[in-house]
Amino acid sequence: MQRIPRWADVVLVPIISLLLAAICAAGVILAIGQDPIEALNTMVVGALGSAYGWGYTLYYATSFIFTGLAVTVAYHAGLFNIGGEGQAQIGGLGVALVLLFIPWPHWTVALLAATLGAAAFGAIWAAIPGYLQAKRGSHIVITTIMFNYIAYSLIVWMLVDVLRPAGQAEPATARFPATYGLPTLTDIPVLSSIFTDQVPANVSLFVALAACFAVWLLLFRTPLGYEIRAFGKSESAARYAGINPTKIIVVTMMISGALAGMMSINNVMGESGRLLQNASEGAGFIGIAVALMGRNHPFGVVLAALLFGFLYQGGAEVGLWTQIPIDLRVVLQGLVILFTGALDHMVRMLLGLFFRRRAA
Amino acid sequence: MTQTASPAIELRGISKAFGTVQANKDITITVPKGTIHGIIGENGAGKSTLMSILYGFYRADSGQILIGGRETAIPDSQSAIRAGIGMVFQHFKLVPNFTVLENVILGAEDGALLRPSLSKARKELARLSKEYGLDVNPDAVVEDLSVGHQQRVEILKALYRQAEILILDEPTGVLTPAEADHLFRILRGLREQGKTVILITHKLREIMAITDNVSVMRRGEIVGTVKTAETSPPQLAELMVGRKVLLRVEKTPARPREVVLEAKGLRLTRGGVELLKGVDLTIRRGEILGLAGVAGNGQSELLKVLGGIARAEGTITMNGRPFTDPREAGIAHVPEDRQHLGVIMDFTAWENMAFGYHRHFAKGALMDNKTLRDETAEAMKRFDVRPLLPDLVIKNFSGGNQQKIVVAREIERNPDLLLIGQPTRGVDIGAIEFIHKQIVALRDQGKAILLVSVELDEIMSLSDRIAVMCGGRIVGERDPATTNEKELGLLMAGVNDEAA
Numbered sequence A: 001m002q003r004i005p006r007w008a009d010v011v012l013v014p015i016i017s018l019l020l021a022a023i024c025a026a027g028v029i030l031a032i033g034q035d036p037i038e039a040l041n042t043m044v045v046g047a048l049g050s051a052y053g054w055g056y057t058l059y060y061a062t063s064f065i066f067t068g069l070a071v072t073v074a075y076h077a078g079l080f081n082i083g084g085e086g087q088a089q090i091g092g093l094g095v096a097l098v099l100l101f102i103p104w105p106h107w108t109v110a111l112l113a114a115t116l117g118a119a120a121f122g123a124i125w126a127a128i129p130g131y132l133q134a135k136r137g138s139h140i141v142i143t144t145i146m147f148n149y150i151a152y153s154l155i156v157w158m159l160v161d162v163l164r165p166a167g168q169a170e171p172a173t174a175r176f177p178a179t180y181g182l183p184t185l186t187d188i189p190v191l192s193s194i195f196t197d198q199v200p201a202n203v204s205l206f207v208a209l210a211a212c213f214a215v216w217l218l219l220f221r222t223p224l225g226y227e228i229r230a231f232g233k234s235e236s237a238a239r240y241a242g243i244n245p246t247k248i249i250v251v252t253m254m255i256s257g258a259l260a261g262m263m264s265i266n267n268v269m270g271e272s273g274r275l276l277q278n279a280s281e282g283a284g285f286i287g288i289a290v291a292l293m294g295r296n297h298p299f300g301v302v303l304a305a306l307l308f309g310f311l312y313q314g315g316a317e318v319g320l321w322t323q324i325p326i327d328l329r330v331v332l333q334g335l336v337i338l339f340t341g342a343l344d345h346m347v348r349m350l351l352g353l354f355f356r357r358r359a360a
Numbered sequence B: 001m002t003q004t005a006s007p008a009i010e011l012r013g014i015s016k017a018f019g020t021v022q023a024n025k026d027i028t029i030t031v032p033k034g035t036i037h038g039i040i041g042e043n044g045a046g047k048s049t050l051m052s053i054l055y056g057f058y059r060a061d062s063g064q065i066l067i068g069g070r071e072t073a074i075p076d077s078q079s080a081i082r083a084g085i086g087m088v089f090q091h092f093k094l095v096p097n098f099t100v101l102e103n104v105i106l107g108a109e110d111g112a113l114l115r116p117s118l119s120k121a122r123k124e125l126a127r128l129s130k131e132y133g134l135d136v137n138p139d140a141v142v143e144d145l146s147v148g149h150q151q152r153v154e155i156l157k158a159l160y161r162q163a164e165i166l167i168l169d170e171p172t173g174v175l176t177p178a179e180a181d182h183l184f185r186i187l188r189g190l191r192e193q194g195k196t197v198i199l200i201t202h203k204l205r206e207i208m209a210i211t212d213n214v215s216v217m218r219r220g221e222i223v224g225t226v227k228t229a230e231t232s233p234p235q236l237a238e239l240m241v242g243r244k245v246l247l248r249v250e251k252t253p254a255r256p257r258e259v260v261l262e263a264k265g266l267r268l269t270r271g272g273v274e275l276l277k278g279v280d281l282t283i284r285r286g287e288i289l290g291l292a293g294v295a296g297n298g299q300s301e302l303l304k305v306l307g308g309i310a311r312a313e314g315t316i317t318m319n320g321r322p323f324t325d326p327r328e329a330g331i332a333h334v335p336e337d338r339q340h341l342g343v344i345m346d347f348t349a350w351e352n353m354a355f356g357y358h359r360h361f362a363k364g365a366l367m368d369n370k371t372l373r374d375e376t377a378e379a380m381k382r383f384d385v386r387p388l389l390p391d392l393v394i395k396n397f398s399g400g401n402q403q404k405i406v407v408a409r410e411i412e413r414n415p416d417l418l419l420i421g422q423p424t425r426g427v428d429i430g431a432i433e434f435i436h437k438q439i440v441a442l443r444d445q446g447k448a449i450l451l452v453s454v455e456l457d458e459i460m461s462l463s464d465r466i467a468v469m470c471g472g473r474i475v476g477e478r479d480p481a482t483t484n485e486k487e488l489g490l491l492m493a494g495v496n497d498e499a500a
Helices: A006-031 A036-048 A051-076 A084-101 A107-136 A140-162 A204-221 A223-233 A235-240 A245-262 A264-272 A283-293 A298-321 A328-342 A344-359 B047-054 B077-082 B100-105 B114-132 B147-160 B177-192 B204-210 B233-241 B299-306 B338-342 B349-353 B369-382 B399-412 B429-444 B456-462 B485-492
Strands: B009-018 B021-031 B036-041 B062-067 B085-088 B165-169 B196-201 B213-218 B221-227 B259-270 B273-284 B288-292 B313-318 B331-334 B417-421 B448-452 B465-470 B473-478
Touching: A006 A036, A006 A328, A006 A344, A036 A051, A036 A298, A051 A084, A051 A204, A051 A223, A051 A245, A051 A264, A051 A283, A051 A298, A084 A107, A084 A140, A084 A245, A084 A264, A084 A283, A107 A140, A107 A245, A107 A264, A204 A223, A204 A245, A204 A264, A204 A298, A223 A235, A223 A245, A235 A245, A235 B338, A245 A264, A283 A298, A283 A328, A298 A328, A328 A344, B009 B047, B021 B036, B021 B047, B021 B221, B036 B047, B036 B177, B036 B204, B036 B233, B047 B165, B047 B196, B077 B085, B085 B147, B100 B114, B100 B147, B114 B147, B114 B177, B147 B165, B147 B177, B177 B196, B177 B204, B177 B485, B196 B204, B204 B233, B213 B233, B221 B233, B233 B429, B259 B299, B259 B448, B273 B299, B273 B448, B273 B473, B288 B299, B288 B429, B288 B456, B288 B485, B299 B331, B299 B417, B299 B448, B331 B399, B338 B399, B349 B369, B349 B399, B369 B399, B399 B417, B399 B429, B417 B429, B429 B448, B429 B456, B448 B456, B456 B485, B465 B485, B473 B485
Parallel strands: B036 B196, B036 B213, B085 B165, B165 B196, B288 B448, B288 B465, B331 B417, B417 B448
Antiparallel strands: B009 B021, B009 B062, B213 B221, B259 B273, B259 B313, B465 B473
């Protein structure tokens, strides 16, 4: 394969991939007899054109940062964690239990407790496939997918038969005490001058950014991160270096599951204030695309999460204001994943040819 | 040179580039018919690329191939076979559960039915075996044959396809000295029958023993073609490396002191196969114990067990105490398989410098990467690693420089015992000299060294004591000063030494 300059690899490749995805999407919109320019306009204005739009974009991005980081950490150990969805839902259960059954004096303490609860539940949920992989050789891709379905069923049972308050028709928990409500961007002093309307984006965003930095430190600055990356590159070499494979697989999956679970402070604690069915709304899967697009680097994940937040919010706006069905956002996500993930070597090869010709 | 008949092979100006790497540059070689021609060069000198061009795996960017005086295009290996070229690869291409006969006709069947081909092949094989002294039972199943015999099947395969020119790529790497001698007899027989042989190797001894002419390659170019009778190993080595090289290891007699490592009754079974059948071993301070043996006789397993990668039954003590973490116990290990065990190929030089010792570089919760980088730069300078770039990813270093980084890493920890497997595999001659010096220097500091190598030369010249392994056992111990290759070769081949 041709080598291309690093800046082109980091900047040019994703941009070209996105443009290609956009062109294909325009084709799809044309094919259903709608106007792609209008759609793009609606998306951009709806997602980025106002503080209100940004409030939603950032809300979605917050969840995607957590799930993207979850996939990233596992990827570095050579593990493909597709179970972010289930881990996020079980994390939500952790949040609900911590907030419903233990009284907390203030939202800050409640947030800390809920974060730990979400992380612990997500970690345990991911530890089981990890242990099965390490000890029994059950492939993590298969088991984490299976654990997604188990998580759905478990949550439904908990909501219908265990946690649902008497007399409530909806399968959901009781509302968390109002004092635990997380401040949204509207409630934060300086930001309140920008975000004048009530938006769902809340302080979890800052927890997500902190998590990003923590994951970067973990992977690239700690001995454990060194072991995770070494194991991911070569299991046999890791053994030579005295690294315990079982420990690395289980610990990495627990960290990954904890991160996926932590997204629940954003949607369960922050936005809805109670645990609902299917609370994660597919964010666990989008995390895979986010990690892919973000090149499995914690900082890349932030940028990719913003992009997917934009697609999510913009897509919703398109569904609301145009004749184009909201399902278009699934198409868009699919195209972005196709071009940034699956076809990104194609773009790199073409760029390689371009740079070689220029050098010659 | 006077030539009447046209040469068997003539290469004119062959060039081949992979991206920006010029693998072959303007190669011109003439191989007269009925000679054995050696091609020698360090790893990465371009020998294999050149042979791949000749066998139709790669196409040259420019240049001509003349076979028997006629220009011949070789776009694929079928054309090479039609042109009378036969290739014996380093790693055999045989179907293990087929018989010799079935392997020989594989791909050269005459029709849809096997029986006529088989009976024709049986007759032909009998003739070839007799003519060239290639003694093989046509009905033996290949996986039951020794490596030396499997190689003969490969040669028979080529001859059955009417090869006039036989190319052998590093043919002795897997053979015992006796098997290698037998191979040389076969090759001489082929020459007498008018066949042409091209022998690719990095072993000077083989070139001197058997070839008529030798071409030396360095960095993709032919730097000289000489008559073997008119050259010497030092001259060839100098041509290969581009400077004077010390071929002998210079060392003083060993002064062994107290026992460092003691292993008793080591047994290891994997997949129902007993790889170690009760190995006892002691190594003392100030000595180099060489472990000789044909590849696959338990040396690798023994090294892995002592290095803590594999677990075996039996007891191992360091300085009289049992241990769980070999590194903590003072054992450093340069593994045989550098690229799959010794380093993480995608990590930088400095990251690899901590490999296995990364916990030592923790300062609080974080790793002290600055100290690590500085120490790496210093060690790279001391070990003459080129290029001197600690931030370069290790796969971009040559094999020799990778090995220097690994050796530096293991020696830096000041171990009591250094396990070192195939220290010079895939390492160029210049670096071999350097690594050998480091090993001897470590011994002179009073450290113990266990050396495992399939290169008998290396074992003979470095070791203070030689143990020979065969079939998962240590079958004998010799003093390098009083033993010889023949004696060791017999031990390696499993000839009992009770009588000796």
